[in-house]
Amino acid sequence: MMKAKVQDPAREAWALLRNIAFVMKERTFAxxxxxxxxxxxxxxxxxxxxxxxxxxxxxAGTLHCDPSNITGITxxxxxxxxxxxxxxxxxxxxxxxxxxxxxEAVRERISEALxxxxxxxxxxxxxxxxxxxDVLRRAGGEGL
Amino acid sequence: MMKAKVQDPAREAWALLRNIAFVMKERTFAxxxxxxxxxxxxxxxxxxxxxxxxxxxxxAGTLHCDPSNITGITxxxxxxxxxxxxxxxxxxxxxxxxxxxxxEAVRERISEALxxxxxxxxxxxxxxxxxxxDVLRRAGGEGL
DNA sequence: TATTGTTATACTCTATAACTATA
DNA sequence: TATAGTTATAGAGTATAACAATA
Numbered sequence: 570m571m572k573a574k575v576q577d578p579a580r581e582a583w584a585l586l587r588n589i590a591f592v593m594k595e596r597t598f599a600x601x602x603x604x605x606x607x608x609x610x611x612x613x614x615x616x617x618x619x620x621x622x623x624x625x626x627x628x629a630g631t632l633h634c635d636p637s638n639i640t641g642i643t644x645x646x647x648x649x650x651x652x653x654x655x656x657x658x659x660x661x662x663x664x665x666x667x668x669x670x671x672x673e674a675v676r677e678r679i680s681e682a683l684x685x686x687x688x689x690x691x692x693x694x695x696x697x698x699x700x701x702x703d704v705l706r707r708a709g710g711e712g713l
Numbered sequence: 714m715m716k717a718k719v720q721d722p723a724r725e726a727w728a729l730l731r732n733i734a735f736v737m738k739e740r741t742f743a744x745x746x747x748x749x750x751x752x753x754x755x756x757x758x759x760x761x762x763x764x765x766x767x768x769x770x771x772x773a774g775t776l777h778c779d780p781s782n783i784t785g786i787t788x789x790x791x792x793x794x795x796x797x798x799x800x801x802x803x804x805x806x807x808x809x810x811x812x813x814x815x816x817e818a819v820r821e822r823i824s825e826a827l828x829x830x831x832x833x834x835x836x837x838x839x840x841x842x843x844x845x846x847d848v849l850r851r852a853g854g855e856g857l
Numbered sequence: 858t859a860t861t862g863t864t865a866t867a868c869t870c871t872a873t874a875a876c877t878a879t880a
Numbered sequence: 881t882a883t884a885g886t887t888a889t890a891g892a893g894t895a896t897a898a899c900a901a902t903a
Binding site (some may be wrong): 751752753754778779781786789805806807833839853 | 883891892893894895896898902903
Binding site for chain 2 (some may be wrong): 573578579580581582583585586587589590593594595597623633684685686687689690691693697698699700701702703705706707708709
């Protein structure tokens with residue numbers, strides 16, 4: 570007699586995580602569209618901390634893309650008035666990126682939306698929320 | 714005396730999930746590169762089941778993109794010999810997409826890699842794996 | 858008339874390579 | 881020589897609009 574194949578729990582958990590990632594991507598895209606921004610522009614905006622100045626090369630590192638791409642991304646965000654290029658007093662090769670006040674405001678609204686858990690997570694019991702957090706921490710937290 | 718702000722468990726769990734999604738995206742991209750495919754081509758390949766014929770419009774629906782994009786994606790996969798266009802005997806407007814035998818082989822290798830949980834998940838205790846699976850199921854499973 | 862797929866157009870992201878100006 | 885940013889170029893994904901063939 571054949572026994573129904575039992576899914577490996579790790580495999581099923583992984584499939585569920587992949588599904589969440591997919592939905593997350595769509596939500597992020599929809600949110601970016603609301604602000605008339607491309608996903609990468611949102612990512613760049615989130616990378617810049619209010620009041621901070623970061624060299625373009627540093628942004629390329631954080632965004633895991635070639636420095637040549639940063640020029641265009643920066644151009645578009647600067648054209649929108651959300652960030653600005655500043656020169657460095659110490660090294661005239663560097664250009665430092667900083668949020669404008671409007672950029673800070675937009676970044677704040679976007680971050681709040683992205684950092685807020687969706688109803689599916691909010692509606693879990695506190696015990697489930699803690700269990701989820703704890704297991705994910707044990708799975709590596711930052712690493713994975 | 715100030716007490717350190719305690720993170721909402723749902724919020725922290727959500728942050729951990731976002732982090733996982735980010736790493737997942739990078740891994741998928743790296744895997745696609747190994748096969749010299751673009752991420753969207755991998756997604757399309759995974760959508761097509763072996764032995765199945767699906768209209769291009771159906772693929773557009775599954776991939777959540779405009780039908781006009783499917784033409785290019787199909788062109789590139791067909792040029793690689795991984796899929797082929799077939800005509801429908803019932804409706805001559807339709808073009809049916811199907812994996813070639815090479816396409817099935819590539820799809821199988823890619824799917825196995827994507828469906829296999831990473832070490833971070835595999836190395837969790839069985840109890841943690843089940844707990845993760847169960848909480849994610851309760852969080853909506855397919856929905857979120 | 859409506860639908861399927863294609864084409865034309867335009868924009869964003871992606872990398873590589875060559876270039877400039879600094880250091 | 882080496883580094884930071886730019887430009888040129890090319891390929892891939894994205895959407896909109898107009899089109900041909902078919903229903």
